[in-house]
Amino acid sequence: SPDSIHLARWPQVNFDLIDEQLSADMAMVQHVTSLGHAARQNANLKVRQPLAQVVVRTRNAEEEAALRRLQQFVLDELNVKAMSFTHAGGDLVDVVVFPYPKQLGQKYGKGYPKIRQAMSGLDQAELAARFQAGETVEIEAEGERYAVAPEDVEVRVTPRAGFSVAQEAGYLVAVTTELDQALIQEGYARELVRRIQQLRKDAGLEISDRIVTYIADSDLMHEVLAHFGAYVREETLSVELVQLHATQGDQAPENLPHVSFDLDGKTITVAIGKK
Template sequence: VQDFVTDQLSNWYVRLSRRRFWKGELTTDKQAAYETLHECLSTVAQLMAPVAPFFADWLYGNLTKGRDAAESVHLTHLAEADTSLIDKALEERMELAQRISSLAHSLRKKSVLKVRQPLQRILVPVLNDSTKEQVGKVEDLICAEVNVKHIEFLDDTSGVLVKSVKPNFKRLGQVYGPRLKAVGARIQTLSPSELSELEKQGELAVEVEGETLTLHLDEVEIRTQDLPGWLVATDGPLTVALDVTLTDELRQEGLARELVNRLQNLRKDSGLEVQDRIKVALAASAPAELQAAVHSFGDYIREEVQAQRLDFVPEVAAGAVLEFDDFKVSAHLEVVST
């Protein structure tokens, strides 16, 4: 229950559905988002009741306030699983999305690239049409999660990504015992085509000392070398290559996102309500690169911070100093009366 709430519900579903929750009008999509969250929390309240009775009752009470429901979660019948609602294909897509996103995040961390900095693309080699189709259906979700413009697929990695293989001696020792050394030597001589077949099929028939053996993926460790301008990470048969080349446009968009973050924090620190519309004044002494980013992405900034106006002015009276990366700019917010 704890893993589900933390990893699947909070860090995945709720975080990726924030814009659905924040929409002003009650659309069908917004209602579906809330109903899904309500169903999950209601069931979690029942499941956690035996080990956290007081908190479970508090949660259940808040979820059912004003409804025709049992007085306490401890007086409810435990929800029964409805197997007709299980969608295995959807679960596989979500797992792929999470794994690809996790690899991309690890590469960002490796290269010290903030998630707010947009990147152009990620490259995903696919071993079969089914995987390509599954990833394609969650491409928008992945792009939003790791902040890239699009995903490119490779049907054959042998000519683009350079891979190397080494024996998993711990696993080989369990399977082959005294033949460990001979099998390990054969693994190190696998050709690119043999390695590709092992990845696609999950197993490969090889000859070792005159005997045919079947190698499995868990008996080898496959690594992918970084390409110029790319960072590469692997999780089992899944490989992700992240394009870390920054164009001027991408840099400007990254600055715009950083500015949005600081302005949102300033809204919060100023005690503004979510629905408050504002005017934003920025000091004209701001660095030229930041000014260029504001001019290029002004519409995006205004929409995100709910600003009717966003202007550079000669002087900012009683403003706050916003700092990010190597930039500083004075800013002042003013609520627009309606």
């Protein structure tokens, strides 16, 4: 073996091992998950908060098939429980195409009101898709034809209730925004894991060190640990989760790394000790 990896030669590429289909599929996953994260941000939903579903509209059947092949990557990256597909963006959003009076007024003068009236009677989702694809659309109004370019209009998109949406170049990704109690508690569990992991790091523990985790008991933590205690133990390598009851005089051993943080308006205190 070489004295140092920095002195080693670059390996020879075996082009026969390149899977072009897999590369194309993964590129589609990256594009859709990027839009999914944008949809989350639009609704101020942190990635640690699990969501029930993501709904995707692709441009063609091949792209949909690519996402189905790599579905688990999408679910994991966006932290959602299920993925479904739609072929009609109107299922998720209300779309209105608004013609700019300044641009079209300068182009066509008194023809602008006719254009606006004619456009309002067209299928808004179909019209929006054409403009978003960069197409100049010919509008017929009172026997005259007007060429309307994408820069002459604004596509206004309003998500349907219960969804947050992001779209780009014919792709549309929506995440559900309604949270049931199970999803909320799982989000709390993930936040608890994050805090414990940070405590481990700050305490200089090795990645394989087992710990005992002490958590100040509350109705909130009691419910979270009742349903997700096994998940917390596994993720943090906690051999024990000790719930401390302050009213009974319980307290964690002194001088242990600890942190207090807000969760759903309640102060949660956690301490850890190496086992």
